[in-house]
Amino acid sequence: MGILLLGKDGQLGWELQRALAPLAPLVACGRGECDLSDPAALRVLVAAARPAVIVNAAAYTAVDKAESDAATAHAINAEAPRVLAECAAASGALLIHYSTDYVYDGKKSAPYVETDAVAPQSVYGRSKLAGEEGIRASGARSLVFRTSWVFGEHGGNFVRTVLRLARERDSLSVVDDQVGSPTPAALIADVTAAALLRLDLGRRLGDGESRLYHLAAANPLSWCGFARRIVELAGGRAGGLRFDAQAIRAIPSAEYPTPARRPANSRLDCSKLAADFDLHLPDWQPYLQRMLAQIVAR
Numbered sequence: 001m002g003i004l005l006l007g008k009d010g011q012l013g014w015e016l017q018r019a020l021a022p023l024a025p026l027v028a029c030g031r032g033e034c035d036l037s038d039p040a041a042l043r044v045l046v047a048a049a050r051p052a053v054i055v056n057a058a059a060y061t062a063v064d065k066a067e068s069d070a071a072t073a074h075a076i077n078a079e080a081p082r083v084l085a086e087c088a089a090a091s092g093a094l095l096i097h098y099s100t101d102y103v104y105d106g107k108k109s110a111p112y113v114e115t116d117a118v119a120p121q122s123v124y125g126r127s128k129l130a131g132e133e134g135i136r137a138s139g140a141r142s143l144v145f146r147t148s149w150v151f152g153e154h155g156g157n158f159v160r161t162v163l164r165l166a167r168e169r170d171s172l173s174v175v176d177d178q179v180g181s182p183t184p185a186a187l188i189a190d191v192t193a194a195a196l197l198r199l200d201l202g203r204r205l206g207d208g209e210s211r212l213y214h215l216a217a218a219n220p221l222s223w224c225g226f227a228r229r230i231v232e233l234a235g236g237r238a239g240g241l242r243f244d245a246q247a248i249r250a251i252p253s254a255e256y257p258t259p260a261r262r263p264a265n266s267r268l269d270c271s272k273l274a275a276d277f278d279l280h281l282p283d284w285q286p287y288l289q290r291m292l293a294q295i296v297a298r
């Protein structure tokens with residue numbers, strides 16, 4: 001009756017393996033152990049593990065690819081969470097799940113709060129919203145964390161892409177009209193563990209209680225601002241890259257068309273999370289510094 005973690009090899013899953021391990025016996029599964037596009041396999045897995053808590057960090061996260069692969073995105077981001085929630089409702093387990101800033105259209109000028117209207121602009125955003133809705137409708141006890149711009153040491157992300165391009169190219173242009181908070185996978189994992197402890201692994205939630213929280217680091221900025229900070233903290237030309245931070249050109253999204261539309265404003269107000277769990281959401285920059293130090297050390 002411990003914790004069942006799905007998606008153990010993703011950015012977040014990797015950090016959750018570390019953060020959840022001290023809380024209860026942990027069964028961690030990757031795609032090899034269980035494919036989320038197979039609902040029957042999911043049901044068998046949950047029945048065999050009989051967890052008190054199911055943590056789903058697996059997702060279809062290829063935002064642009066999803067535009068031409070909606071069925072797969074829907075199966076993994078909408079159907080699988082619904083099946084997991086049904087299993088949780090039937091057994092009394094708590095389900096923890098992660099969603100995205102892409103459920104919003106990004107037209108609000110202030111940071112989004114959980115009660116704001118949703119209006120996803122992409123297949124990915126719609127599939128993730130459908131996942132949330134399936135969980136809420138299931139009657140399971142659940143926590144859903146909407147997060148943004150995830151980066152971590154394990155897996156592909158914007159930090160790694162910028163570092164690679166800064167070694168390969170002489171210049172870089174990055175969109176400057178989409179604003180959000182880079183959020184370390186380690187922070188999401190640690191907040192998940194803290195919330196689980198405060199809720200006594202879910203025993204303090206009422207039957208069928210379903211809670212939604214924003215979970216993002218402090219200090220939002222644009223993608224261009226983020227790219228500049230990555231290059232700056234990596235040392236720029238002095239650090240072996242081919243250009244310095246100031247050389248990164250700021251461009252509007254119109255100059256960088258992508259298959260999926262992304263919100264201009266991805267800022268998430270996390271005060272509900274901070275108040276309910278007595279937590280502080282820190283700046284993402286020390287996490288980035290730590291990640292860069294570990295990459296250099298390798």
Ligand SMILES: NC(=O)C1=CN([C@@H]2O[C@H](COP(=O)(O)OP(=O)(O)OC[C@H]3O[C@@H](n4cnc5c(N)ncnc54)[C@H](O)[C@@H]3O)[C@@H](O)[C@H]2O)C=CC1
Nearest residue numbers: 009010011012031035036058059061098100147148149150
């Ligand atoms: N990466 C980002 O910038 C953001 C991520 N999120 C959400 O945060 C959560 C964690 O994301 P990341 O760790 O960044 O994602 P990731 O892409 O690093 O990891 C996702 C994991 O899901 C697994 N997976 C994919 N299809 C599967 C299948 N059919 N069966 C089993 N496993 C499968 C992958 O193998 C991978 O290990 C997800 O729910 C994602 O939607 C929310 C906002 C932004």
